[in-house]
Amino acid sequence: MSYHPLTEEQAIAYARGLENVFAANAELQSREIGDGNLNLVFHISDPASGKSIIMKQALPYAKVVGESWPLTLDRARIESEALIIEESLAPGLVPHVYKYDAELALTVMEDLSDHVIMRRGLIEGNKYPLFAGHISEFMANTLFFTSDLGMNQQQKKLRVGQFINPELCKITEDLIFDDPYTDSPNNNIHELIRADAAALTTDTELKLEVALLREKFLTQGQALLHGDLHTGSIFITTESTKVIDPEFAYYGPMGFDIGAVIANLLLNYAGQEGWIKDEAGRADYRAYLLDTVKDVWEQFEAKFGALWDQHLVDRIAHTPGYKESYMKRLLQDTIGYAGCKMVRRIVGLAHVADIEKISDGETRARAERIALAIGTSLIKLNRKAESIDEVLAIASRQV
Amino acid sequence: MSYHPLTEEQAIAYARGLENVFAANAELQSREIGDGNLNLVFHISDPASGKSIIMKQALPYAKVVGESWPLTLDRARIESEALIIEESLAPGLVPHVYKYDAELALTVMEDLSDHVIMRRGLIEGNKYPLFAGHISEFMANTLFFTSDLGMNQQQKKLRVGQFINPELCKITEDLIFDDPYTDSPNNNIHELIRADAAALTTDTELKLEVALLREKFLTQGQALLHGDLHTGSIFITTESTKVIDPEFAYYGPMGFDIGAVIANLLLNYAGQEGWIKDEAGRADYRAYLLDTVKDVWEQFEAKFGALWDQHLVDRIAHTPGYKESYMKRLLQDTIGYAGCKMVRRIVGLAHVADIEKISDGETRARAERIALAIGTSLIKLNRKAESIDEVLAIASRQV
Numbered sequence: 001m002s003y004h005p006l007t008e009e010q011a012i013a014y015a016r017g018l019e020n021v022f023a024a025n026a027e028l029q030s031r032e033i034g035d036g037n038l039n040l041v042f043h044i045s046d047p048a049s050g051k052s053i054i055m056k057q058a059l060p061y062a063k064v065v066g067e068s069w070p071l072t073l074d075r076a077r078i079e080s081e082a083l084i085i086e087e088s089l090a091p092g093l094v095p096h097v098y099k100y101d102a103e104l105a106l107t108v109m110e111d112l113s114d115h116v117i118m119r120r121g122l123i124e125g126n127k128y129p130l131f132a133g134h135i136s137e138f139m140a141n142t143l144f145f146t147s148d149l150g151m152n153q154q155q156k157k158l159r160v161g162q163f164i165n166p167e168l169c170k171i172t173e174d175l176i177f178d179d180p181y182t183d184s185p186n187n188n189i190h191e192l193i194r195a196d197a198a199a200l201t202t203d204t205e206l207k208l209e210v211a212l213l214r215e216k217f218l219t220q221g222q223a224l225l226h227g228d229l230h231t232g233s234i235f236i237t238t239e240s241t242k243v244i245d246p247e248f249a250y251y252g253p254m255g256f257d258i259g260a261v262i263a264n265l266l267l268n269y270a271g272q273e274g275w276i277k278d279e280a281g282r283a284d285y286r287a288y289l290l291d292t293v294k295d296v297w298e299q300f301e302a303k304f305g306a307l308w309d310q311h312l313v314d315r316i317a318h319t320p321g322y323k324e325s326y327m328k329r330l331l332q333d334t335i336g337y338a339g340c341k342m343v344r345r346i347v348g349l350a351h352v353a354d355i356e357k358i359s360d361g362e363t364r365a366r367a368e369r370i371a372l373a374i375g376t377s378l379i380k381l382n383r384k385a386e387s388i389d390e391v392l393a394i395a396s397r398q399v
Numbered sequence: 400m401s402y403h404p405l406t407e408e409q410a411i412a413y414a415r416g417l418e419n420v421f422a423a424n425a426e427l428q429s430r431e432i433g434d435g436n437l438n439l440v441f442h443i444s445d446p447a448s449g450k451s452i453i454m455k456q457a458l459p460y461a462k463v464v465g466e467s468w469p470l471t472l473d474r475a476r477i478e479s480e481a482l483i484i485e486e487s488l489a490p491g492l493v494p495h496v497y498k499y500d501a502e503l504a505l506t507v508m509e510d511l512s513d514h515v516i517m518r519r520g521l522i523e524g525n526k527y528p529l530f531a532g533h534i535s536e537f538m539a540n541t542l543f544f545t546s547d548l549g550m551n552q553q554q555k556k557l558r559v560g561q562f563i564n565p566e567l568c569k570i571t572e573d574l575i576f577d578d579p580y581t582d583s584p585n586n587n588i589h590e591l592i593r594a595d596a597a598a599l600t601t602d603t604e605l606k607l608e609v610a611l612l613r614e615k616f617l618t619q620g621q622a623l624l625h626g627d628l629h630t631g632s633i634f635i636t637t638e639s640t641k642v643i644d645p646e647f648a649y650y651g652p653m654g655f656d657i658g659a660v661i662a663n664l665l666l667n668y669a670g671q672e673g674w675i676k677d678e679a680g681r682a683d684y685r686a687y688l689l690d691t692v693k694d695v696w697e698q699f700e701a702k703f704g705a706l707w708d709q710h711l712v713d714r715i716a717h718t719p720g721y722k723e724s725y726m727k728r729l730l731q732d733t734i735g736y737a738g739c740k741m742v743r744r745i746v747g748l749a750h751v752a753d754i755e756k757i758s759d760g761e762t763r764a765r766a767e768r769i770a771l772a773i774g775t776s777l778i779k780l781n782r783k784a785e786s787i788d789e790v791l792a793i794a795s796r797q798v
Contacts, residue, residue, distance in 0.1 A: 148617045153572065154565035161563040166553035173552065178715060204719045211718040215725075218547045221618050316577060319610040320603045326614075 001103055003060075003073065008032060011042040011055055018108060021053060021098060022046050038071060038247070043111065052113065053098065058105040058247070072167045075247040076105035081162065082249035083109070085224065086138070089145050093138040094243050095235075112242050115235035122231060122268040123354055125276055126238075127288055132295035134241035135234070135261055140303035143254045146224035149314050150307060160221050165250040168227070169217075172248065176344045177214035181207050186349045192365035196372055197347040209379045213336045221251035229260040230341070230352070231268070255333025258300060262334065263341035263375070265293050266395055267354050270342075270371035273399075274358030286399060290392050297334065297388040301327060328386070335391060336382030342375030370398045400502055402459075402472065407431060410441040410454055417507060420452060420497060421445050437470060437646070442510065451512065452497065457504040457646070471566045474646040475504035480561065481648035482508070484623065489540045492533060493642050494634075511641050514634035521630060521667040522753055524675055525637075526687055531694035533640035534633070534660055539702035542653045545623035548713050549706060559620050564649040567626070568616075571647065575743045576613035580606050585748045591764035595771055596746040608778045612735045620650035628659040629740070629751070630667070654732025657699060661733065662740035662774070664692050665794055666753050669741075669770035672798075673757030685798060689791050696733065696787040700726060727785070734790060735781030741774030769797045 006014065008030040015021070015028055022028060026046040034041035039059055045052035058076040080100035087094050095110035121128065144150040146159065179186045181200050189197045200206065226233070227248025235242040269289045276282040308323055317323065345352045346368045355371060358364040377394045385391075405413065407429040414420070414427055421427060425445040433440035438458055444451035457475040479499035486493050494509035520527065543549040545558065578585045580599050588596045599605065625632070626647030634641040668688045675681040707722055716722065744751045745767045754770060757763035776793045784790075 148614070153617060154569055157563050157565040157568065161560045164556050164560040166556040169556065170553055207718045208720040208724070211715050211721045212724065214715060215547070218552060219620050221620055316610050316613060319606045321607040322610045325607070325611065 003104060005040060005059060006042070006055075006057055006104070006106070008042065011044060014104075014106075015042075015044040015053065015055065015108075018053075018099060021108075022051060023049060026051075038075075043113065045111070052111040054095070054109050054111050056107045056109065073105035075165070075168055076100070076107060077102060078163060078165055078168075078249050079245065079247040080107040082224065082226070082246035083107070085146065086142050086226075086243065086246065089141045090138045090243075093134060093241060094246075112235040112244070115237050115240060115242060117232055118234040118236040118241075119231040119264070119268075119353060121236055122265075122289075123271070123275060123357070125281075125285055127285075128236055128238060128241070128292075130239065131236065131241055132292050132299050135243075136296055136299035136303055138241070138243055139229075139254075139257055139261070139300050140307060142226070143223040143257065144304055144307040144311070146251075147222055147254070149317055150311055151313065153314070159224065160251045163224060163250045165227075165248065168248045169250055169252075172227070173214065173217065175348050175350065176340050177210055177217065179349065180344050180347045181210055187347055188349055188351060189347050190361075190365060190368055192361055193346070193368050193372070196369055200343065200347065200372075200376070203376070206376055206379055209336065209382060210340060213333075213340055213379070213382070216253045216333065217256060220253045223251065223254050224249060225252045225254070225257050226260075227252070227256070229257045231261075231264040232352070253333050253337070255330055255335075256337045258297070258330070258334040259337030259339075260341050261296055262293050262391070263338040263345075264352070264354075265289050265296070266338065266374055267342055267345055267352050267371055269395060270367045270374065270398075271352070271354035271358065273367035273370060274355070274360065274363045290395060293395075294388055294392060297331070297391075301331075304330075331388065332382050332385045335378050335385045338391070339375045339378030339380075339382065342371050342378070346371050346375070373398045402503060404439060404458060405441070405454075405456055405503070405505070407441065410443060413503075413505075414441075414443040414452065414454065414507075417452075417498060420507075421450060422448060425450075437474075442512065444510070451510040453494070453508050453510050455506045455508065472504035474564070474567055475499070475506060476501060477562060477564055477567075477648050478644065478646040479506040481623065481625070481645035482506070484545065485537070485541050485625075485642065485645065488544045489537045489642075492537045492640060493645075511634040511643070514636050514639060514641060516631055517633040517635040517640075518630040518663070518667075518752060520635055521664075521688075522670070522674060522756070524680075524684055526684075527635055527637060527640070527691075529638065530635065530640055531691050531698050534642075535695055535698035535702055537640070537642055538628075538653075538656055538660070538699055539706060541625070542622040542656065543703055543706040543710070545650075546621055546653070548716055549710055550712065552713070558623065559650045562623060562649045564626075564647065567647045568649055568651075571626070572613065572616065574747050574749065575739050576609055576616065578748065579743050579746045580609055586746055587748055587750060588746050589760075589764060589767055591760055592745070592767050592771070595768055599742065599746065599771075599775070602775070605775055605778055608735065608781060609739060612732075612739055612778070612781070615652045615732065616655060619652045622650065622653045623648060624651045624653070624656050625659075626651065626655070628656045630660075630663040631751075652732050652736070654729055654734075655736045657696070657729070657733040658736030658738075659740050660695055661692050661790070662737040662744075663751070663753075664688050664695070665737065665773055666741055666744055666751050666770055668794060669766045669773065669797075670751070670753035670757065672766035672769060673754070673759065673762045689794060692794075693787055693791060696730070696790075700730075703729075730787065731781050731784045734777050734784045737790070738774045738777030738779075738781065741770050741777070745770050745774070772797045 012028045012030050029045050031043045033043050040057040042055040058073050061070050083097050097109050099108040226246045233245045355367045411427045411429050428444050430442045432442050439456040441454040457472050460469050482496050496508050498507040625645045632644045754766045
């Protein structure tokens with residue numbers, strides 16, 4: 001079947017044809033639930049059996065800017081191949097893939113409707129005590145075992161070739177590392193923080209650090225990244241965490257994924273300016289978020305370190321001092337990319353609901369300034385950082 | 400025609416079939432002149448017209464260790480595609496490719512018999528006043544215009560995929576970054592320097608620096624490298640320089656190529672212990688070699704910098720301070736890789752004639768110790784280096 005965006009009727013017909021999913025005569029229902037920018041997402045269910053699946057189809061353009069921004073359908077292949085690798089390395093932490101249809105750029109996968117998008121959960125003030133454990137396990141396993149440390153180094157080179165992802169990398173390169181630091185028409189700047197945003201474009205110390213982090217994003221094929229690991233790419237319950245949407249997957253610097261998680265926790269931390277009105281309650285939730293930031297890093301560090309000790313395939317990495325150097329640079333990259341990912345969500349094209357949905361303009365501006373101050377401080381800290389506690393101290397100083 | 404190693408008769412028949420090279424009835428002669436480890440090299444000539452060509456055919460194994468080390472024939476594609484890119488970026492500085500035959504893993508190219516292998520020229524004590532200008536132009540052009548600085552960054556990612564080169568990279572990873580620092584059966588250690596070689600395996604400062612340089616070789620896709628740019632891969636006359644044999648080409652750190660050139664000049668510098676007997680003559684030639692090292696770097700730096708100023712396609716690279724940071728890191732990488740490439744030629748599998756062919760054992764050991772001392776000092780200097788003059792000072796101290 002040649003490529004065309006599916007209608008709901010076509011989606012149902014396709015689902016009916018899948019092997020071993022629905023009963024032959026099941027009465028299937030479809031809802032298109034995509035609220036992203038790049039894909040159709042059909043929720044197909046059989047009320048009689050209670051069974052359901054997700055069918056995600058890539059669109060040949062980015063909806064966010066209309067049909068004028070064409071995008072390769074190859075990203076559906078990348079997403080589905082990345083999900084399969086991730087499931088093999090971090091079972092239970094990603095949706096299961098039932099089928100990938102290359103012609104239709106369509107991935108059929110496990111339905112996670114009993115989960116909520118983590119970003120929404122945080123905005124609602126929920127706590128997820130298992131999250132740091134889950135996400136650190138996901139990152140430690142996927143990053144370690146796709147790197148030169150944890151897999152055959154010649155196979156890894158072939159995998160770099162499998163995940164060459166120019167178009168989606170370009171979105172990151174433009175929206176994260178370029179636009180926020182220049183007077184770009186892509187930027188989306190709240191009227192009340194115009195001066196703060198303008199200051200980014202003349203801060204030469206900041207811009208140099210961003211240029212260096214961007215260079216690493218462009219050149220350092222360290223591990224197979226998820227590539228877009230924000231809290232909108234995570235489905236969650238108090239018991240379960242599922243990482244979705246790895247269409248930005250490519251071989252890049254590990255700190256970019258870890259930094260994304262930390263940045264989005266800190267964006268919510270800034271956004272709490274507008275959500276929890278009770279001061280003690282807000283302080284408590286923010287303390288929870290900072291604890292989670294610390295936990296994510298420290299559990300990642302511990303798990304990655306344990307894999308290093310037990311599953312290293314690279315004999316040279318046993319060289320005294322090498323592991324310490326590697327982990328320190330990982331922390332520094334993590335902090336730098338966390339900063340970049342915060343700044344872009346305040347002044348760049350795509351914002352986050354944690355802050356954007358704050359209805360009062362002054363409150364929202366306060367949250368935006370907190371996020372910008374934390375983000376720029378992290379960017380300036382990155383190459384000098386020694387400990388995750390410096391991140392917590394920076395965040396604490398801003399509220 | 401399915402793959403098989405050509406006989407001389409078959410090579411002649413093939414050459415006769417080429418379009419627009421030889422006259423239809425030319426009486427062709429063939430000589431197999433390969434002295435490398437990995438290929439057949441036929442010199443095909445027509446004495447009547449004086450025309451000649453080179454036909455280089457990849458063998459499916461490495462001769463150096465017998466047929467037991469199988470090697471991909473894909474390296475012939477990589478070599479030929481790299482040569483074509485290099486010629487487009489540095490015309491006149493590589494042999495012209497007439498034809499590439501994928502089935503036979505065969506590249507038909509310009510004959511450079513009027514040139515000599517530079518390594519031999521240096522052993523004979525010849526000076527090449529144009530060399531630094533030529534090689535710096537070759538490196539500045541090929542490295543700049545295949546990097547994110549000088550070409551479209553999305554096209555560059557596709558090119559990274561085109562030059563995934565696992566097997567030949569593995570040779571480098573083993574022979575340069577691993578074996579010399581451990582008790583490997585691949586090593587080839589002159590009896591008289593056993594203690595010096597053993598010291599490498601316990602020098603933790605040295606081994607950490609090598610591990611870090613190796614990590615960059617494994618992960619940093621900065622530019623399309625030649626990948627094996629020693630003086631045996633350079634054909635030369637006093638007027639002309641031609642870089643050959645880019646079968647190790649892949650996307651890696653630029654300093655690896657620049658370091659290779661400098662390392663091989665310094666290996667000859669060490670080897671002069673055994674060639675020029677007259678002390679003043681030797682000092683003069685060594686001064687010429689050090690001048691050339693300085694020229695290679697400084698002319699590279701000037702030309703690369705001029706391309707940066709005039710042909711930068713990456714707007715972000717105009718960020719104040721970025722160019723200075725980039726060039727400093729390039730120098731540091733260059734110095735580190737130069738050191739690695741010297742050490743491997745003394746204790747690793749494949750040696751260089753500049754030193755290996757010194758007949759007197761004590762003299763050869765002295766040359767080897769000079770090379771080892773320079774190489775290990777460069778490796779330890781690399782991340783701290785500020786100027787190429789530090790390299791000259793290190794080399795001067797050893798003789």
